[in-house]
Amino acid sequence: MTNRDGGGPSADLLEADLIVIGAGMGGMTAAARCAAAGSKVVVIEKAPAIGGSAVLSGGGLWTAGDVETMRRINPMGDPGLGELVVSTWAEVADWIASTGVEIEEKRELDAGSAPGGFPAVIRKFDVIGYIGRCRTIVESAGGVVATGATVLRLSTRQGAVVGAVVRDRDGVAELRAPHTVLATGGFQGDRELRREFLGSFTADVLVRSNPYSTGDGLRLGRSVGAALTPNLDGWYGHTVPYPLAGGLEPKDYIRFAQFGLSPHSLLLNRAGQRFVDESAGYYRNAQAVCRQPDQRALLVFDETVRAADTNRRGAVEQVDRPREAELAGAHVVREATWREVEARVAAWGYRGVDAAVKQFNAAVIAGNDRLGPARAGNRRVLVRPPFYAMEVQPAITFTHGGLRVDRWARVLGTDGEPITGLLAAGVDAAGTYHVAYAGGLAMSGALGLAAAGSALADPTAAAAVALSHC
Ligand SMILES: Cc1cc2nc3c(=O)[nH]c(=O)nc-3n(C[C@H](O)[C@H](O)[C@H](O)COP(=O)(O)OP(=O)(O)OC[C@H]3O[C@@H](n4cnc5c(N)ncnc54)[C@H](O)[C@@H]3O)c2cc1C
Known part of the structure; x- marks a missing residue:
C-alpha cells in the first residue's frame, strides 16, 4: 500500500x-x-x-x-x-x-x-x-x-x-x-x-x-x-429543528444541536404535556423525543433562555439557534404572549402550550414538586418575552x-x-x-x-x- x-x-x-x-x-x-x-x-x-x-x-x-x-x-x-x-x-x-x-x-x-x-x-x-x-x-x-x-x-x-x-x-x-x-x-x-x-x-x-x-x-x-x-440500546444525540428540508448536513451539526437550549426549556407533546425532566441532559431529551409517537415534540422557551444559549461560552458554537432554524425553514414561532404562541403552533398539531407554561411557572414560584415529570434543575420561570416555540426531532451522533x-x-x-x-x-x-x-x-x-x-x-x-x- x-x-x-x-x-x-x-x-x-x-x-x-x-x-x-x-x-x-x-x-x-x-x-x-x-x-x-x-x-x-x-x-x-x-x-x-x-x-x-x-x-x-x-x-x-x-x-x-x-x-x-x-x-x-x-x-x-x-x-x-x-x-x-x-x-x-x-x-x-x-x-x-x-x-x-x-x-x-x-x-x-x-x-x-x-x-x-x-x-x-x-x-x-x-x-x-x-x-x-x-x-x-x-x-x-x-x-x-x-x-x-x-x-x-x-x-x-x-x-x-x-x-x-x-x-x-x-x-x-x-x-x-x-x-x-x-x-x-x-x-x-x-x-x-x-x-x-x-x-x-x-x-x-x-x-x-x-x-x-x-x-x-x-x-x-x-x-x-x-x-x-449487556446494554445495546444506548445512544448519544441531540434534538435538532424540524423540518429540515435540506437534511442535516455536517455544517449544521453544531449550530442546530440544542445543547444549552433544551435543558432550560419545556418539551411538550401534541397534547401540551411534558414527558421528560428536561434539565437531566440534552442527550436524554433527544432520547425522550425519539420515544414520542412520531419522534417530534415542541421546544418552548423564553428570551432569557434564548439569550443565555446564544451567549454561552464553551465547546459549542455560539449562534442564535431559533433564528438559524427559521432560516433553514424549520417550524419556529416568536410571539409576545404564550397565548399567541399557542395559536400559531396549532397549525403543526400542538395544543395546551399556554396552560403547560402557566403550570410550570406556578410550580417554580411555589417551589413545589407537583410537576409530572419532576423538574430537578433549571427551575426558572419562563416570563420574558418574546416567547418561542420550535418543533424538534432527534438526531443520533453515536451508539x-x-x-x-x-x-x-x-x-x-x-x-x-x-x-x-x-x-x-x-x-x-x-x-x-x-x-x-x-x-x-x-x-x-x-x-x-x-x-x-x-x-x-x-x-x-x-x-x-x-x-x-x-
Ligand atoms: C458534530 C459533532 C461534534 C462533536 N463534538 C464533540 C466534542 O466537542 N467533544 C467530544 O468529546 N466529542 C464530540 N463529538 C463526538 C466525537 O467526535 C466522537 O465520539 C469520536 O470522534 C469517536 O471516535 P471514533 O474513533 O470512535 O469514531 P470516528 O472519529 O467517527 O472515526 C471512525 C472512523 O472509522 C471509519 N470507518 C467506518 N467503517 C470503516 C471500515 N469498515 N473500514 C475502515 N474505516 C471505517 C469512518 O469513516 C471514520 O473515519 C462530536 C461528534 C460530532 C459528530
Whole structure:
C-alpha cells in the first residue's frame, strides 16, 4: 500500500506491527501512539478522507471532573471503562499536546457551565490538526494510511486474529499483524442495526455523524466470536429543528444541536404535556423525543433562555439557534404572549402550550414538586418575552453499545476471555456509557491509548506470518 489517498497495495508493506481499521479519534490515537514508539502501522480507512466524526467535532476534550461524578451520572455504564476515561483524561491531553497541536489550558467547569450539567474538566484542542499530526507520525515511522479501502474480513489462526483481508483500488491483499484495532466509530449509520439494537423507533432518525460508521467493527468482531455489551440500546444525540428540508448536513451539526437550549426549556407533546425532566441532559431529551409517537415534540422557551444559549461560552458554537432554524425553514414561532404562541403552533398539531407554561411557572414560584415529570434543575420561570416555540426531532451522533472490551481495550469473546490479537478503540470499544454521556473524544482517546498500550506491551500476541496476496 502507498501513502497516497486511494493508494493500493504493494508487496513490501503488507506485514505490520499493528493494523488499525478506522481513522478517527480512537484509531488515529492508537496508530500514532504505537508509531511514535517505533511500530509500523497500517491504517485502513473506508472514507475518501481520514478523520471520521472527530474532524466534524467541536474539539472539546472533556469528561466528568472525577470518578465519583462519572459513577453518579453514568450508573448504567461500565464502571471500569468510566474510571479509565476520567483517570486517563490528563494523559490523553498531554499526548495530544505532545504531537505539537494547539490545546487550551485545563478549565474546570461547574454544573451550570459544563456540557452535561455536572462538574467537568475540559481542554479544547485543534482536532483537525491532531488527526493530521497522527497521520504524519504513522507515515514517518514507515507506516501507511490508506483511504477508500474496504476490510473484507479478519484473518484468524487457531482462534487468534492475525490480520485482515482488504480491498482497495489495486485489488485484494492480506495484511498480517500481531494486533488489529477495530475503530470504525459505531453503528449509528446503519438503519437495520439501529432498528435491531436501538429500537424500531430509531429506524428513520437523522444521523449526526460521519456517514461511514455503519457497524463494520461490530460485524467484524462478531465474525470472530466477540461478545456484545449487556446494554445495546444506548445512544448519544441531540434534538435538532424540524423540518429540515435540506437534511442535516455536517455544517449544521453544531449550530442546530440544542445543547444549552433544551435543558432550560419545556418539551411538550401534541397534547401540551411534558414527558421528560428536561434539565437531566440534552442527550436524554433527544432520547425522550425519539420515544414520542412520531419522534417530534415542541421546544418552548423564553428570551432569557434564548439569550443565555446564544451567549454561552464553551465547546459549542455560539449562534442564535431559533433564528438559524427559521432560516433553514424549520417550524419556529416568536410571539409576545404564550397565548399567541399557542395559536400559531396549532397549525403543526400542538395544543395546551399556554396552560403547560402557566403550570410550570406556578410550580417554580411555589417551589413545589407537583410537576409530572419532576423538574430537578433549571427551575426558572419562563416570563420574558418574546416567547418561542420550535418543533424538534432527534438526531443520533453515536451508539453506546457494541463490542465488549476490558480496560486494556482487548475485545472479549463470549467466554469472557480476550480474543488474542483483537483490540478496539473509540466508539467500537463499547459500554463506557449507556444513557449518560461524558465526552466522546476523551473516551475515544483513552481507549485509543489503552489499545496502543496493549499492542506495545505484547508485540507478538498473534504470531505474524508471512504476507500473502489473495
Ligand atoms: C458534530 C459533532 C461534534 C462533536 N463534538 C464533540 C466534542 O466537542 N467533544 C467530544 O468529546 N466529542 C464530540 N463529538 C463526538 C466525537 O467526535 C466522537 O465520539 C469520536 O470522534 C469517536 O471516535 P471514533 O474513533 O470512535 O469514531 P470516528 O472519529 O467517527 O472515526 C471512525 C472512523 O472509522 C471509519 N470507518 C467506518 N467503517 C470503516 C471500515 N469498515 N473500514 C475502515 N474505516 C471505517 C469512518 O469513516 C471514520 O473515519 C462530536 C461528534 C460530532 C459528530
